[in-house]
Amino acid sequence: MAPRADGLTLALPKGRILKQALPLLRRVGIDLAAVWEGEHDRRLQFELPPRPGGPVAGGARVLLVKPVDVPTYVEHGVADVGIAGADTLGEEARDLYEPLDLGIGACRLAIAEPAARPTPLRRGMALRVATKYPRLTLNHYRSKGIQPEIIPLFGSVELGPITGLSDQIVDLVESGETLRQNNLREVETILYVTSRLIVHPASLKLKQAPITALIAALRDALATDGPGSSARTAARPTGSEGTA
Numbered sequence: 521m522a523p524r525a526d527g528l529t530l531a532l533p534k535g536r537i538l539k540q541a542l543p544l545l546r547r548v549g550i551d552l553a554a555v556w557e558g559e560h561d562r563r564l565q566f567e568l569p570p571r572p573g574g575p576v577a578g579g580a581r582v583l584l585v586k587p588v589d590v591p592t593y594v595e596h597g598v599a600d601v602g603i604a605g606a607d608t609l610g611e612e613a614r615d616l617y618e619p620l621d622l623g624i625g626a627c628r629l630a631i632a633e634p635a636a637r638p639t640p641l642r643r644g645m646a647l648r649v650a651t652k653y654p655r656l657t658l659n660h661y662r663s664k665g666i667q668p669e670i671i672p673l674f675g676s677v678e679l680g681p682i683t684g685l686s687d688q689i690v691d692l693v694e695s696g697e698t699l700r701q702n703n704l705r706e707v708e709t710i711l712y713v714t715s716r717l718i719v720h721p722a723s724l725k726l727k728q729a730p731i732t733a734l735i736a737a738l739r740d741a742l743a744t745d746g747p748g749s750s751a752r753t754a755a756r757p758t759g760s761e762g763t764a
């Protein structure tokens with residue numbers, strides 16, 4: 521059953537962001553747990569019944585997608601709204617409205633290198649950098665006058681400098697445990713990351729009532745006892761303040 525014309529379609533990221541988003545969404549009347557049985561449940565779309573008086577008064581359809589694909593569903597208008605990390609959003613410019621920082625999924629995008637084999641950065645030097653984030657990485661090094669060779673990887677990025685594949689990496693750091701256990705040290709933060717609510721620009725006009733209600737309800741939930749401030753602080757290395 522499709523949601524009503526005023527019903528919302530949400531693209532939600534499977535994995536670690538979803539775990540943190542579920543309690544927040546439940547607080548605004550979007551109770552995915554009522555229809556989703558958890559990670560072993562292999563279904564990828566769900567219908568939520570209308571719930572009068574809130575953002576899902578017209579019902580909702582939830583699509584569970586890979587985190588990096590959420591902006592694609594929203595940009596193409598298949599989903600009206602989505603939740604995506606600032607890392608994913610920063611990697612590719614998109615025509616999306618981004619009304620709210622949800623404060624969940626907090627981590628940072630950072631440069632790291634072997635603790636025992638540091639590579640001092642200087643303008644014009646040759647450098648190999650392994651990363652899942654070629655665009656953000658290139659922009660950052662170029663701002664220092666360095667044009668690195670980017671070595672694209674899709675996981676276990678920390679292996680890059682350990683195996684000699686690269687000199688440095690640019691990857692997400694949360695607790696810092698993966699770096700520590702692989703004898704890497706953090707050199708510099710490029711971007712502090714949290715997850716954002718994103719909205720398809722046309723949906724904002726065509727479904728103004730439920731989307732405005734959703735933004736307001738999420739804002740209220742975050743202002744009262746939201747995960748924002750503590751999660752964001754947790755992703756910052758001790759002693760750091762402000763943005764990268």
Ligand SMILES: Nc1ncnc2c1ncn2[C@@H]1O[C@H](COP(=O)(O)OP(=O)(O)OP(=O)(O)O)[C@@H](O)[C@H]1O
Nearest residue numbers: 534535536537587605606607608625626627692694
């Ligand atoms: N420690 C972390 N490592 C990676 N991503 C994190 C971390 N903490 C928060 N995030 C956020 O979660 C998003 C990735 O989520 P997740 O790791 O579940 O997806 P994935 O990379 O597709 O998963 P998989 O490793 O199964 O391929 C990132 O884009 C980022 O915004």
Ligand SMILES: O=P(O)(O)OC[C@H]1O[C@H](OP(=O)(O)OP(=O)(O)O)[C@H](O)[C@@H]1O
Nearest residue numbers: 675676677691692693694695696697698
């Ligand atoms: O600072 P930490 O708390 O250790 O978290 C950071 C690690 O988590 C992510 O990897 P993920 O678990 O997604 O696996 P991946 O290497 O396959 O991407 C990220 O790419 C780092 O490797």
